[in-house]
Amino acid sequence: MSNDARFEDGAEKPLNLGALDAEDLTVISALAQDAVFPATEMLWRPNDRRFALLLNRFRWEDDGRDQHGAERVQAVLVVENVTAVASQGIDPKDGDTILSLLSVTFEPGPEEPGGYVLLTLAGDGGIRLAVEALELRLRDVTRPYRAPSGHVPGHEG
Template identity: 60%
Template sequence: MVDARFEDVAGESPLYLGAQEPDDVPVISALVQDAVFPAGEMSYLPRRRRFAVLVNRFRWEDREAAERDRRPYERVQSVLAIDGVLAVKSQGFDRHDKDLVLSVLALEFEPGEDGGGRLVLVLAGDGALALEVEALDVTLKDVTKPYEAPSGRVPDHRD
């Protein structure tokens, strides 16, 4: 069996974006807002200084077209990878609970000295992942074709 490819969707291209400057981070943050993933999809490779997570992200960039064309909202699996990671810390959840589903609220960068700093994945429910980085080096890459959002709705944070 072969996985579906993003290129199989006519007229669509997968996202493949990078952030190497603090001003780039809000773009990546907006695209991963409301992405969900099981804790078991996180991987930190200290020797390679790489943290990666496979997320199911809402396709915010397609929202208006879906509404205009009266078609379902979509999600897509994407890899969020951060290179140059020196340490990873978590709070507000048990990262050893591989089945725990986490939801991304935002990605924030707190600059430090010499281009390094702290990249924080703010999670729903007061959770967070803090990655100490030697330099800002983030990539977001779609790795599957889009699929219909199971909820059928746009994520909503009004309570």
């Protein structure tokens, strides 16, 4: 039986953050960096104007890593006010391919407050969400668990 980490360890709390501007989004992007997910865990509901991803997020904010090792947690990234979705370099029906999120950014459009939420993926993939206004949430939905690799993600160069 594995000994998964618990929220009670170190009195850590799950994340529940929102972003309404590009500055807020930089915090969420940093916390979601290196999250992994299968392409089948993306959902766009055009009638609700909502796009969501179920991520396995690395816990960058974890201060107890020296005691219990590297951890991940499942989190939901939800983007509201979405009017169109485009992707490059991914097959949304391929459940065997694991995607890795590098960053979440906002690019203003011709009519404020609208623009594009850009989800940059490793391997030159990406998702572009046209939005009427920036409104995004990142919320942890499970308890932390030991990262399968046992390591902190690294970036060369």
